[in-house]
Amino acid sequence: QVQLVQSGAEVKQPGSSAKVSCKASGGTFSNHGLSWLRQAPGQGLEWMGRIIPILGIGHYSQKFQGRVTITADKSTNTFYMEVTSLRSEDTAVYYCARDRRVDGGIYYFENWGQGTLVTVSS
Amino acid sequence: EIVLTQSPGTLSLSPGARATLSCRASQSIYSRFLAWYQQKPGQAPRLLIYGASSSATDIPERFSGSGSGTDFTLTISRLEPEDFAVYYCQQYGSSPPTFGQGTKVEIK
Numbered sequence: 156q157v158q159l160v161q162s163g164a165e166v167k168q169p170g171s172s173a174k175v176s177c178k179a180s181g182g183t184f185s186n187h188g189l190s191w192l193r194q195a196p197g198q199g200l201e202w203m204g205r206i207i208p209i210l211g212i213g214h215y216s217q218k219f220q221g222r223v224t225i226t227a228d229k230s231t232n233t234f235y236m237e238v239t240s241l242r243s244e245d246t247a248v249y250y251c252a253r254d255r256r257v258d259g260g261i262y263y264f265e266n267w268g269q270g271t272l273v274t275v276s277s
Numbered sequence: 278e279i280v281l282t283q284s285p286g287t288l289s290l291s292p293g294a295r296a297t298l299s300c301r302a303s304q305s306i307y308s309r310f311l312a313w314y315q316q317k318p319g320q321a322p323r324l325l326i327y328g329a330s331s332s333a334t335d336i337p338e339r340f341s342g343s344g345s346g347t348d349f350t351l352t353i354s355r356l357e358p359e360d361f362a363v364y365y366c367q368q369y370g371s372s373p374p375t376f377g378q379g380t381k382v383e384i385k
Contacts, residue, residue, distance in 0.1 A: 200314075200322065200365060200376040216373050250321055261369045263312040265333070267321035 157182025159251050159268035166274045167241050174237040175271045177251030182266070184208040190254045190264060191225060191236040193247040205254060205262070206234065241275045248272050279303055279368050283377035289385040296353040298380045300366035305346045307370035313342055313351045316379075317362045325364075326351065356382070 162176040177189070190205040204215035206225045213225040224237045234251060248270040254262035280303040290296055300311065309329035314322035324333040326342035329349055339354040353360055361384050366377040 199378045200367070202374045202376075255327075257310060257369065259308055260310040261372050261374055263310075263324065263327050263367060263369045263374070264314075264322070265324055267323070270321050 157253055157266045159253065159266060161249075161251060161268040161271045164272040164274070166276060169242055169275055169277055171241055172237055172239045173241060173245075173273045174235055175249050175251075175273065177234040177236070177268050179232045179234065179253070182253070184253065186255065187265070188254045188256060188262060189225075189227065189234045190252050190262065191223070191249060192252060192264070193249045194270075195244075195247040198247075200250075203236070203249075208234075238273075241273075243275050246273065246275045278373055279306065279371060279375050281366055281368060281375055281377035283364075283366060283380045285380060286378075287381045287383060289383050290356055291385045292356050292358055294356050294385075296351075296356055296360070296382055298351040298353075298364055298382075300344075300349040300351070300377050302347045302349075302368060306349075306368045309345050310368060310370035311342075311344070311349050312367045312369065313340075314365045314367065315360075315362050316365065322365060353382075358384075 158181050160178045188205045188207045191203045203219045206213045208227050226235045250270050251268040252264040253266040256262045282301045284299045311329045313326040316322040330342045341352050363379045363381045365379050
């Protein structure tokens with residue numbers, strides 16, 4: 156069973172950047188990608204983007220294109236999500252999730268990290 | 278993008294009762310590409326159902342999904358104490374993947 160362990164909570168100033176990590180163990184990504192999603196306080200879930208580990212290519216939601224970068228370190232099975240130009244509305248719990256792509260469709264989210272709270276405040 | 282609307286917003290039921298949660302899409306979801314997740318306070322979501330009606334690994338039989346097109350349902354046959362949580366539907370028929378706003382199942 157794959158396990159995803161994320162880095163700890165962060166407090167950031169408006170205008171700065173945050174980089175969250177997600178270390179995978181116990182599974183493979185041969186048929187999967189690694190997605191990042193977020194959940195603002197008391198709100199629902201929002202998909203931000205994903206990476207295909209074997210290719211190292213990121214794909215982003217239009218909303219986050221240009222402000223979010225997702226990378227992978229294959230040597231350590233660790234994934235990273237960096238978001239720049241932070242504003243108060245970016246305060247949220249950020250999740251990594253192993254996703255499964257389906258023929259004819261896109262992907263659902265099989266396994267989740269525990270979440271990382273990023274607070275943007277001056 | 279496809280908008281998912283879940284109803285009701287909150288469902289107040291007693292343990293042992295049957296729960297019926299609805300998820301309606303703004304357009305038809307291709308090939309029943311709809312998933313359901315459970316989220317408890319302070320925890321990450323957990324996949325329950327994919328393909329509208331297929332159970333994920335280790336999910337109890339009391340959870341079942343049905344539906345097609347624009348209307349989908351998650352049914353919990355008999356609520357156990359650990360089932361009181363928020364439930365989200367998610368479509369993966371077209372990009373970007375989108376979620377409903379959630380249904381909270383609370384103890385009556």
